[in-house]
Amino acid sequence: MNLSPRSKTLLQEVSILFKESMSTGISVLNSVKSKVQRILDENQSLKTKNQQLENEINLIKSANQTSHQEIEDLNEKLKVIKMAKSLDGSEGEGRDMKLKINELVREIDKCIALLNK
Numbered sequence: 785m786n787l788s789p790r791s792k793t794l795l796q797e798v799s800i801l802f803k804e805s806m807s808t809g810i811s812v813l814n815s816v817k818s819k820v821q822r823i824l825d826e827n828q829s830l831k832t833k834n835q836q837l838e839n840e841i842n843l844i845k846s847a848n849q850t851s852h853q854e855i856e857d858l859n860e861k862l863k864v865i866k867m868a869k870s871l872d873g874s875e876g877e878g879r880d881m882k883l884k885i886n887e888l889v890r891e892i893d894k895c896i897a898l899l900n901k
Contacts, residue, residue, distance in 0.1 A: 787795065
């Protein structure tokens with residue numbers, strides 16, 4: 785194939801442009817590949833961190849539930865202690881409660897007596 789000098793020059797310029805564009809294309813492709821890899825790595829890191837946080841949340845929920853149960857148990861114990869103290873007579877209110885209980889017992893005895901007639 786016989787090409788004119790002008791055609792040879794144009795062909796060489798096209799060849800150079802093609803090589804440069806391929807080089808630039810490869811460079812861009814490598815850059816994109818690198819960025820995608822960083823995103824994938826960061827995604828994996830975030831997944832791991834998310835799992836750790838979910839585990840921590842579950843532990844905190846469990847501790848919270850245990851604390852609530854302990855509070856309920858302590859409130860029940862407090863009620864029992866208050867009731868025992870009021871029946872003990874150490875407080876003025878306890879004496880009133882004893883009198884009320886005695887009154888109720890007398891009423892029950894009267895009802896039993898009426899039923900026995």
